[in-house]
Amino acid sequence: MSKTKPAPLPPDTVIGGYRIVRLLATGGFGLVYLALDASGQEVAIKEYLPAALATRATGELLPQVAPDKQALYRLGLRSFFEEGRALAQIAHPAVVGVHNFFRENDTVYMVMDYLRGASLQEFIVAARGRQGKKVLREGTIRSLFDEVLRGLRIVHQHKMLHLDIKPANIFITDDNRAVLIDFGAAREVLNTEGTFVRPMYTPGFAAPEMYRRSAASAGLGPWTDIYAIGACMLSCMQGFPPHDALQRQEKDRLAQALTRLRGVYSEDLLRIVEWCMALDPLSRPQSVFALQRDLAHEATPALPAPSSRWTRLRARLALFGWGRAARIASGNGR
Structure with a gap:
């Protein structure tokens, strides 16, 4: 298989009744486009197209998959389709909305909310740039993750796992909602069943059980996402990711x-x-509910109104040129 990345669909391509406007993001697992539906409403469309398994020439619609990659490509495609089906059943402000999912051009497309704002990762970088004693305030961290956990609890109730929670996949919208984006269940299927040069998890945020490929799914559960939540909270406190889980197993520096x-x-x-x-x-919270209860247990100072919670950080983002531009992360460009 060529190392050339699959070419994106050209602007004005129509798929499933949606017209592609432009490419938003690309990564090892697929591509994300800005598109318009039949009424002219903006949506984000994610296309299943793992670069390790398929390629596509410029101007073409159909991906090319080598015969020896076909079985794995189909496995990931089926998982991606089922992920879209499951997400479409979830309606929660803290979970990215999936409006449609369909097969076309020998692949699958997931139609999602087009979010405007910036990722938590960008807010952490902006806050870190202030060089203050605290990166994000404790009240902000508690409030933010209370919101995220409300969405994650619904996801787990639907028998799903996110499997790629990290600051880049927590989106802070312009109307001050925290939204979980870019679920990684299909990616985990490919990582477990296939052989990839680069792993499809994010070091620092991936729980140690995600590194065990053999029968990996047997060891995954709500506690796997909860590990990533803890890592995200630590990132909000120290301004950079924690040590990788494998490094921690050799020499754990979390206490320091x-x-x-x-x-x-x-x-x-x-x-x-x-x-x-x-x-x-087994030593982690075994459910989101247990973590929610503990996180809310200690009374915290009154928080600023939601409309002003991120005002100063947004101003800082503007200095970096991010401003209030429309964004949605693919979450797989690693």
């Missing part, structure tokens, strides 16, 4: 990282992060 944050954040919040990021899955 949390010690440096003592006196900056409450002992309760540090304890919650340590609980979520336990290397042993």
Whole structure:
């Protein structure tokens, strides 16, 4: 298979009744487009097209898959389709809305909300640039992840896992909603069944059980996403990702990282992060509900109104040239 990345669909291509406007993002697992529906409403369309398995020439619609990659390509395609079907049943403000999913051009397309705003990762970078004692305030962290956990709890109730929670996949919209985007279940299927040069998980946020390929799905559960939630909270506190889980298994420096944050954040919040990021899955919260209850247990100072919570950070983003431009992350460009 050629190392050339699959070419995106050209502007004005019509698929499933949607007209492609332009490419938004690309990565190892697929491509994301801005498109218009029949009424002229903007949507984001994600196309299943893993670069390790398929290629596509410029101007073509159909991907080319080598015979020895066909079985794995079909496995991932089926998982991606089922993921779209499951997400379409979830209606929650903290979970990206999936309006449609369909097969065409020997692949699958997922039609989602087109979000305007910036990722939590961009907010962390902007806050880190202030070089203050705290990256994000504790009240902001608690409020943000209470919102994220409400959405994640619904996802788990639908017997789904996200499997790629990280700051780049938590989107802060212009109307101040925290939204989980870019689910990774189909990606995990390919990572488990196939042989890839680059893993399809995100070091620092992936739980240790995600690194065990053989019968990996047997060890995955809500606790796997909860590990990533803890890692995201730690990133909001220290301004950069935690150490990779494999590094931690050799020499765990989490305690030292949390010690440096003592006196900056409450002992309760540090304890919650340590609980979520336990290397042993059985030592973590076993459900989102258990974590929600603990996160809300300690009273926190009154939070700013939602409309003003991110005002100063948005101003900082504008300095970096991000502004309030429309964005949606593909989450797989690693």
